[in-house]
Amino acid sequence: MEKNKHYVLGVYDDEDVLLSAIEKVRDSGVKIQEVYSPFPVHGIDDALGYKKTRLPIAAFLFGLLGTSLALIMQVSMLGFDWPMIIGGKDFVALPPFVPVTFELTVLLAALGMVGTFMIVSDLKPYKKPRLMDIRITDDKHVMAIDLAGNTLAKEDIKKIVNATGANEVNDKDFED
Amino acid sequence: MANTTELTEERFSFTAGAKKNLVIIAIVGIVLTILGTFMAMSSGGHDTDEGHAITTFNENALVASIDDNAPAADEHHAEEGHHGSAPWLKRLFSNLWINNVYFTGLGIIGLFFVAIQYAAQAGWSAGMKRIPLAMAHWLPFAGILMLVSWFLVKSDVFHWTHGDLYHGDHKDDILIGKSAMWFWPLEMGSFPLFYVIRMVIFFALWYLFFLWIKKEMLAEDIDGNTSHWLKARKYSAIFLVIFAVTSSISAWDWVMSIDPHWFSTMFGWYMFASWWVNGLAVITLIVVLLKQKGYLKVVNANHLHDIGKFIFGFSIFWTYIWFSQFLLIYYANIPEETVYFIQRMETSQYKWVFFVNILLNFVLPFLLLMTRDAKRHMSMLKVVCPIVIGGHFFDFYLMVTPGVMQNDGGFGFMEIGMFMVFAVAFLFVTLTNLAKAPLYAKNHPMLQESLHHHI
Numbered sequence: 107m108e109k110n111k112h113y114v115l116g117v118y119d120d121e122d123v124l125l126s127a128i129e130k131v132r133d134s135g136v137k138i139q140e141v142y143s144p145f146p147v148h149g150i151d152d153a154l155g156y157k158k159t160r161l162p163i164a165a166f167l168f169g170l171l172g173t174s175l176a177l178i179m180q181v182s183m184l185g186f187d188w189p190m191i192i193g194g195k196d197f198v199a200l201p202p203f204v205p206v207t208f209e210l211t212v213l214l215a216a217l218g219m220v221g222t223f224m225i226v227s228d229l230k231p232y233k234k235p236r237l238m239d240i241r242i243t244d245d246k247h248v249m250a251i252d253l254a255g256n257t258l259a260k261e262d263i264k265k266i267v268n269a270t271g272a273n274e275v276n277d278k279d280f281e282d
Numbered sequence: 283m284a285n286t287t288e289l290t291e292e293r294f295s296f297t298a299g300a301k302k303n304l305v306i307i308a309i310v311g312i313v314l315t316i317l318g319t320f321m322a323m324s325s326g327g328h329d330t331d332e333g334h335a336i337t338t339f340n341e342n343a344l345v346a347s348i349d350d351n352a353p354a355a356d357e358h359h360a361e362e363g364h365h366g367s368a369p370w371l372k373r374l375f376s377n378l379w380i381n382n383v384y385f386t387g388l389g390i391i392g393l394f395f396v397a398i399q400y401a402a403q404a405g406w407s408a409g410m411k412r413i414p415l416a417m418a419h420w421l422p423f424a425g426i427l428m429l430v431s432w433f434l435v436k437s438d439v440f441h442w443t444h445g446d447l448y449h450g451d452h453k454d455d456i457l458i459g460k461s462a463m464w465f466w467p468l469e470m471g472s473f474p475l476f477y478v479i480r481m482v483i484f485f486a487l488w489y490l491f492f493l494w495i496k497k498e499m500l501a502e503d504i505d506g507n508t509s510h511w512l513k514a515r516k517y518s519a520i521f522l523v524i525f526a527v528t529s530s531i532s533a534w535d536w537v538m539s540i541d542p543h544w545f546s547t548m549f550g551w552y553m554f555a556s557w558w559v560n561g562l563a564v565i566t567l568i569v570v571l572l573k574q575k576g577y578l579k580v581v582n583a584n585h586l587h588d589i590g591k592f593i594f595g596f597s598i599f600w601t602y603i604w605f606s607q608f609l610l611i612y613y614a615n616i617p618e619e620t621v622y623f624i625q626r627m628e629t630s631q632y633k634w635v636f637f638v639n640i641l642l643n644f645v646l647p648f649l650l651l652m653t654r655d656a657k658r659h660m661s662m663l664k665v666v667c668p669i670v671i672g673g674h675f676f677d678f679y680l681m682v683t684p685g686v687m688q689n690d691g692g693f694g695f696m697e698i699g700m701f702m703v704f705a706v707a708f709l710f711v712t713l714t715n716l717a718k719a720p721l722y723a724k725n726h727p728m729l730q731e732s733l734h735h736h737i
Binding site for chain 1: 605608609612613615652653654736
């Protein structure tokens with residue numbers, strides 16, 4: 107198959123250089139798709155200008171779903187399907203429903219959040235990882251710039267990246 | 283990136299204007315207390331409408347049903363006022379006791395917060411530890427107030443102090459079973475030596491550890507020696523073990539024994555949870571107000587986020603403890619236990635407090651502090667902290683008043699006024715002592731870590 111995804115990779119070995127490089131590259135109008143690093147770099151999400159994640163909203167909604175499902179389940183089971191007298195309480199008594207409701211809220215919020223995260227980050231079983239450079243698992247930071255997302259020519263982008271103090275500037279192509 | 287920020291010493295000045303405002307609040311509080319007392323005096327004594335009568339009947343029936351072989355015990359409940367003061371005076375005493383316990387909690391939680399930070403070797407809080415330390419200066423005042431007012435209020439607030447419950451016609455088997463907890467080694471029904479000694483020892487121990495930890499914290503400012511931090515950590519670790527035991531026992535002694543026939547094995551945790559989240563809210567509120575006055579530049583949104591998470595998390599913890607206690611009693615449905623909640627949930631005087639308690643201490647903090655931004659912005663913390671602080675007043679009100687006043691309790695100017703008086707006294711002690719030392723420890727070994735704290 108033809109390789110139709112083209113990237114320019116800036117390779118850095120110092121995170122301070124990387125942080126200033128990110129700012130310079132973004133200031134010159136180049137869009138960075140992703141930066142890969144072997145360890146968490148403080149302030150990198152601010153430098154990349156990432157928008158605040160909306161994952162908590164998804165978590166809240168999944169939690170709400172869990173609360174509703176738990177209450178519907180318990181009320182329908184104990185109130186309508188098979189009413190039983192337990193400890194002399196009403197068929198539909200709220201206090202004993204609370205622990206189950208709480209647990210299902212937490213369960214669905216957690217699972218829903220993991221699921222949402224996997225979908226938005228395109229993580230799935232048997233997915234072949236798109237490894238930009240094997241050294242990001244060891245000692246190098248790699249800044250990946252998707253040519254399709256930029257209007258500048260490849261050579262211009264390489265020049266900009268090179269000027270920011272990158273140790274290497276490489277090409278990388280993938281088939282999609 | 284080894285840039286160390288240059289720090290200058292910062293001191294809080296407790297201005298005459300602030301003092302004047304506090305005095306005005308205290309005067310308003312005193313006026314409200316007096317007004318509330320007169321209102322209670324003029325309305326007291328005719329609380330026998332239908333609702334009350336039914337509840338009173340229920341309670342006695344419940345107590346009687348478990349206590350068939352001790353008929354004298356429930357007569358005691360029935361004969362209300364048999365040896366009590368007038369309702370307005372009882373209400374005044376009940377309030378005095380609520381505020382004693384509530385503000386003692388703020389003092390001891392100040393020390394507990396500091397001790398937790400040392401024992402956990404926490405760096406993030408290095409810039410704000412002086413505020414809880416200042417709060418702990420309330421401890422000696424709280425101890426004296428509590429001891430003095432205990433002797434003042436004991437016969438009205440603590441039913442078990444009456445000597446005639448242990449012999450003769452009014453013999454109460456349940457209390458006789460528990461008497462060693464109060465009267466040992468003296469004869470039961472006499473002077474509660476064990477109880478009073480416990481109170482004195484607890485305050486003495488707390489104050490002693492406070493002095494040791496404070497000494498190390500302030501000595502560090504002068505010579506910057508790391509040994510002070512290590513010593514403070516050692517004292518903190520020992521204090522935490524002592525506090526684990528004393529906080530629980532003080533909850534039984536000072537609050538649970540107001541309803542002497544009733545018990546809950548969750549109670550120690552329950553009162554600690556209430557104290558702790560309330561203390562966190564007060565620490566946060568003071569930090570936020572100081573920041574808005576231009577102090578405490580070392581504290582930024584990241585630190586507020588952390589302490590906001592503390593309030594959020596421990597509001598839920600309080601609810602968890604509260605609910606665990608409630609659910610077990612609700613499900614087991616043992617009369618001697620459920621009577622406690624019937625008194626609080628099914629009477630017109632306390633029903634609203636019961637639900638307001640849950641609204642203020644769980645629903646509102648939970649929803650308002652859920653997002654990340656809410657914990658980082660002072661405007662939201664300034665809304666949530668007063669909610670929690672007020673909410674836990676209701677919590678203590680619900681722990682104390684129904685046990686003291688039975689069905690004669692009320693909520694009005696007296697409660698609000700006396701709380702204001704105590705709050706001013708507490709703030710006066712806290713702020714005076716905050717002004718005596720620098721606002722943050724410039725030689726704290728983890729101050730740089732705190733300045734670079736980023737979440």
